[in-house]
Amino acid sequence: MLALLACPAAGDKGKASAATAPGEFNTDSAMSYIRQQVAFGPRIPGTAGSQKTGDWIVAHLKATSDVVVEQNWTHTTATGAKIPLRNIFARYKPDATERILYVTHWDTRPEANEETDPAKKKLPIDGANDGASGVALLLAIADALKKTPPNVGVDLLFVDGEDYGTFTPDIDVLLGSSYFAEHLPNPQYKPMIGVLWDMIGDADLQIYQEINSVNAAPEIVQRVWGKAKELGYESSFIPQAKVPITDDHIPLIKAGLRVVDVIDIDYDYHHKISDTIDKVSAKSMRIVGDVALALLRP
Ligand SMILES: [Zn+2]
Known part of the structure; x- marks a missing residue:
């Protein structure tokens, strides 16, 4: 994804909340799911790492959700290459009309284009934060929903090909979310809350x-940031609008779904080979996990 206006103000770095209440969200599991994805290797469409990771996500969701649907298709890139893509969609209470949709992308970027060293620019990234953190969040939520099923319908969507190509202009990016937007589960599909993590x-x-x-x-933004405040996480979920970001919520919004983006775009290792597991914090995963899970327990 790309921030159209990157303008981080000096000295505005908020400290993460020190709240320590034990929650339903299992942070240790989430961290282990990040490690596992990184161990599979870069999750670039068409690679062995992608195949293994996709299979692993599907197996996890088959064990923890009511139904798993896969969308498999071939995308022809701007240069004429054909790449296999795969969305993974896990559902809880699939017949419930009141639904909450959570989205994350599970692919990783083929090139570390934000590196300054030309030799590094062509290398793939681990995507410990950009890719693996969102997947880990949703898989740990799947564990919690397996233990205590939700009262509303819940859909967990793992989209492929978010980060494959280039942004501005957007070429060969947001592929999985665009495909899902064109192939919704049914024509009436309108989750009351949609959040991209x-x-x-x-x-x-x-x-x-x-x-x-x-x-x-705006009402979903209020709901997410309001829940974070309720949990004591206002210093991490800062209730101010900052920049517009091109991310997977955009094709979904265009398709009429109400989806908001929860993203910390101010990340020093964004699209660099240094986006490694040591940059990901268990405390941050817990904060976001607590908020994400609390929103599913209205
Ligand atoms: Zn990215």
Whole structure:
């Protein structure tokens, strides 16, 4: 994803909340799911690492959700290459009309284009935060929903190909979310709440409200940041709009779904080979996990 206006103000780095209440969200599991994804290797569409990771996500969800649906298709890139893509969609109470949709991308970027060293620019990234953190969040939520099923319908969507190509102009990016937007589960599909979780493991967690989300679904933004405040996490979920970001929520919003982006775009290792597991903080995962799970327990 890309921030259209990167303007981090000096000295505005909020400290993550020190709240320590034990929650339903299992942070140790979430951290282990990040480690496992990184161990599979880069999750670039068409690679062995992608195949193994996709299979592992599906197996996890088959054991923890009511139904798992896969969307498999081939995308032709701007250069004419054909790449296999795979969305994974896990459902709880699939017949419930009141639904909450959580989205994350599970692919990783093929090139570390934000590196300054030309030799490093062409290397793939681990994507410990950009990719693995969101997947780990949703898999740990799946564990919690297996233990205590939700009262509303819940859908967990893992989209592929978010980060494959280039942004601005957007070429060969947001592929899985665009595909899902064109192939919804049914024509009436309208979750009451939709949240995209992306890059949520930064140790210096500062999640500002995202401007496209505020414009498209302000009440959902209020709900997410309000829940964070209720839990004592206002210093991590900062209730101010900052920048518009091109991310997987955009194709979904265009398809009429109300989805907001929860993302900490101010990450020093974004699209660099240094986006490694040591940059991801268990405390940040717990904060976001607590908020995400609490929203599913109205
Ligand atoms: Zn990215």
